[in-house]
Amino acid sequence: MHQGQPAIPPMFLSRFQVDERAPFVRHLNRLEVEIGREDYRHLKRVERLPRALTAAEKSGLIDLTGRLLSTTQNDYNRRLLQRLGIQVLLDARRYRVYYCMRGQTIRxxxxxRERVLDRFFGRVPLDRTGWQDCGSSLPDFEVRYEPDDAGGALLFRRQGGDAAGDRLLTAPHGPYxxxxxxxxxYFLRSGxxxxxxxNLGFxxxxxxxxxxxxxxxxxxxxLNPSNIxxxxxxxxxRGYPCSYKTERALPDYLAVLGMAAPAVILDIHGCVGTCPEDRKVVVGLGGMPPWPVPDGVGRLEPHGEILHLFxxxxxxxxxxxxxxxxxxxFVQFCxxxxxxxxxxLLGGLQAVGRRINPKQDTQSLIEGEERSFLPAERVRWLPGAGANALQRSRVADLPGPPLVLHVEIPTAIRRNMALRLAEMAIFDSLDSSGL
Known part of the structure; x- marks a missing residue:
């Protein structure tokens, strides 16, 4: 880390050293890639261009080189870019990154992101769109694209309804x-x-x-694959994590959606559970300031070391x-x-559990990474971190205020939801055809 660089939240600081003799060893994201077997083939395409960019083509791009070299946590990759003399340029409107170096240009x-935009607009819009009908992709909803320098975002809302007190879903880590x-x-289609x-950006x-x-x-x-x-x-x-952009812009998004104060915000995330077949969904109410208080979530009744939550x-x-x-x-908070x-959670939406001291009761699923879980229950420990705290802070002054639920959905459940969404689309198609 270089002195004077923008501050990265401590929870996202990663400490590892890449062995020059083994540059392709993965030090981070191992849980997702090696254990969870998450499929990331759909995220990025890497191409070598037949020619270098012209000066005119470069003039409209953002030079990221200095920012990346000063903020990367992977010293091996920093030295590699410096040694090869790579200039990194961003086409913000198309959300493409170029590696410009002697003898070749890589894009x-x-x-x-491009496939998602094309699905709803029939093209990849470069600028803000108006509201458009989603068609068969999401009946009874409309969609619009809101651009920014980090990939932009898709906004959906129900057609013809009063969105003021409705429930809002946020997906801040869209591609990841x-x-x-x-x-x-699925959440929208099922009401x-x-x-x-x-979020459409990385x-x-x-x-x-x-x-x-x-x-x-x-x-x-x-390149070393750790922390790309x-x-x-x-x-x-400005030095703010791009992973928090949805939370920072939440008031602006609410204004565009016409939602003065949503009743509930479902902040959905994907996680890898404690094993590939894990089906435990974790609902976090907050794990950082502003701290949620037990009285604010319901009634707690102690029975020895066991707590009953109503x-x-x-x-x-x-x-x-x-x-x-x-x-x-599972419901978790601090x-x-x-x-x-x-x-x-029990059948009647009552819950039983216990107090947790995260320093004593949690372990990491994988050595060298902070991937916490509770060994006694074999469940991930994900009560809600910085983004969740920022989101709750941003809506604290709204009427209500809205209830913010940080929902961590394991891989097996997400795959099942994708199948159920496909089934819903098939049934809708059969209904519309009269079969």
Whole structure:
């Protein structure tokens, strides 16, 4: 880390050293890639261009080189870019990154983003769009594209309805969590939310697939796959993490959606569970300031070391929205750094659990990475971190205020939701055809 660089939140600081003799060993994202077997082939395409960019073509691009070199946490990749004299340029409107160097130019395309935009607009818009009918992709909803320098966002809202007090779904890590779009569309299509904000940009840490790494290696650019923050930037030009952009812009998105104060915000994330077959859904109420207080979520009754939680009406309504996803739903939150809670939801939306001291009761699933879980319950420990805290802060002054649920959905559940969404589309098609 270089002195004077923009501040990266401590929870995202990664400490590792790449062995020059083994440059392709993965030090981060191992849980997703090696254990969860998440499929990232759809995210990026890497191409070597037949010619260099002209000066005129470069003039409209953003030079990321200095920002990436000063903020990357991978010293090996920093030295590689410096040694090869790579200039990194961003076409913000098309969300493409160029590696310009002596003898060749390499382009990174955000393929997932382009496919999503083409699905709803029949093209890849370069500027803000108006509201357009979603058609068969999402009946009774309309969509618009909101651009920014980090990939932009898709906004959805129900047609002809009053969105003021409806439920909002946010997907801030759009491309990083496989099946994010399908999960969001399932929630909207099944009536669990009336509006959604889906981030289309990268957070700067999405892993490159082995096939893309091999192509880069064959072109003389052997990037290390750990913490890929030298392509799409991790920090924006003001020093804010791109992974928090949805939360920072939430008031603006609410204004565009016409939602004065949503009743509930479902903030959906994908996670890898404690094993590939894990089906435990974790609902986080907050794990950082502003701390949630037990009295604010319901009534707690101690029975020895066991706690019974009777959720209040607001939390019950929120939990109803995710209850069908799994037979195993956990509720987690912290009221201060050392006092946290983990509950498992019962059939009547009551819950039983215990107090947790995260320093004593959690372990990491994988050595060298902070991927916490509770060994006693074999469940991930994900009460809600910085983005969740920022989101709750941004809506704290709204009427209500809105209930914010940080919903972590494991890989197996997300894949199942994608299948259920496809089934819903087939049934709708059969109904419309009269079969």
């Amino acid at each position: 990174f395309d955000a393929v997932w 969590d496989p099946h994010t779009l399908e999960v969001a569309l 669990k939310a009336g509006a959604a904000v889906i 957070a700067g840490r999405e892993p490159l697939t082995d096939s893309n790494l091999e192509r880069l290696k064959s072109w003389g650019v052997p 923050d030298v392509i799409y930037p991790y920090l924006d030009e 959720p209040n009406q607001r939390l019950r309504e929120g939990l109803e929205l995710v209850r069908e996803l799994s037979e195993e739903v 009221s201060d750094p050392q006092t946290c809670y983990n509950f498992v």
